[in-house]
Amino acid sequence: MEVCGTHTHALMQFGLKDVYRDKMRLVSGPGCPVCVTSQSDIDRLLYLCDQGVRIYTFGDLMKVPGSFGTLREKRALGADVREIYNPLEIIEDMRKQPTTIAVFAAIGFETTAPLVAELIAEIEKSGVKNLYIYSLLKRIPPAIEALLSDPDCEIDGLLCPGHVATVIGETPFVKLSEKFEKPFVIAGFTAEQLIFALEKMYEMLTKGIIGVFNAYYSTVKKEGSPLALKALKKFFETSDAEWRGLSVIKDSGFMLKKEYSVINALQKYPQLYKITSKDNCPCGQVLKGKLEPEDCSYFGVSCNPENPLGPCMVSSEGSCHAVFLYRT
Structure with a gap:
């Protein structure tokens, strides 16, 4: 799972979800503010x-x-x-x-x-x-903890947001990786940087390596900013x-x-x-990685960028918007 809207957009734009389909299933998380x-x-x-x-x-x-x-x-x-x-x-x-x-x-x-x-x-x-x-x-770290604490969680590894890590550093992700015994990779945003990060994630998953690998070391420092x-x-x-x-x-x-x-x-x-309200669409399930955008009954029918039913289709960083824009 990636938890960064810019990653969500880039992974779709560069076709990396399809490229890695036989190696890993890439799902989008709550990375769009x-x-x-x-x-x-x-x-x-x-x-x-x-x-x-x-x-x-x-x-x-x-x-x-x-x-x-x-x-x-x-x-x-x-x-x-x-x-x-x-x-x-x-x-x-x-x-x-x-x-x-x-x-x-x-x-x-x-x-x-x-x-x-x-x-x-x-x-x-x-x-x-x-x-x-x-x-x-x-x-972001408490949201990742909430996701991984879900008894129905099927997330095997986290692609961590490079922009957030630039501010907070590596330590918060190290603590989460140790607590949940899963691999975390901090990633950049170009096609080359994402491929580097995904290859490292695949290696960590196949070898059972737990920890945090900083694949965006040119920008992200251990102590953050x-x-x-x-x-x-x-x-x-x-x-x-x-x-x-x-x-x-x-x-x-x-x-x-x-x-x-x-x-x-x-x-x-x-x-x-x-003032309290309930969600009007299934965006919440999409954000948890439990519903793919294409599997939503509203996707591309009553919900599209011109007539969005929820924020995942509205935002340029939303997973539904990215899938609608770059789907083949």
Whole structure:
């Protein structure tokens, strides 16, 4: 299983799932931050739109269906929803209308979290008011642990995300490999890097080797990125978080520390806790590797990139989207 949306896309793009079909069955896991954002969190953002709150978000989240539409549809009906590429863009935008109340939907994994930390630092420095952070940031290692703890788990090895490993290093994956006695390979993203990683995974599986092999050693260091980890420690603490398809996973989220609760959207709008929703599609099963996209009855029929029923078809890193785009 790979747990990285960029890996999911690349494996399909380069045809590697077919190339390795006779050696290994490659399945996609919860590696796309848009895909693992829960239905409840989408509905909470839609609720904020209805309250006249400006929403800042990354592009793919705009199209994820909630129980009552999407952020893109809300914008078409007049809501103030703005796509961003860099969180720091928000500071300059807020300066133009300083009395506007806004919420940044901060999605992502350990890779994105340092950028959000930098935004928080800029909020402090600039004195921008009325901007709140809704942290939907998640931690990959607890999700892997939850997957491997499933009694029905059929995962024999993990292709670890190179971007996340660049931040957190090798150690968290070493602990998981030892606990579950499975091989882990940290992989890069080019065709050559992925082939190198897959060949090493096949060797470890056939020889019964347990441990972590860093096939992305040019970028990933054992200790990770000290600067990024320092930023995460300064602004965030771990918290339980809800993942689509995986329910609530202990210590799998990044929550703003109490010192920064004044900009925490959940502190500003505690009524959000009361909004809970159920998934509207089988994306959760796909994210757990228990349902192949092509085996979903909606795939390519009522669910396609133009009319997605769930986030796995919406996101450019979603497994359903990748299979639809590159299927032969």
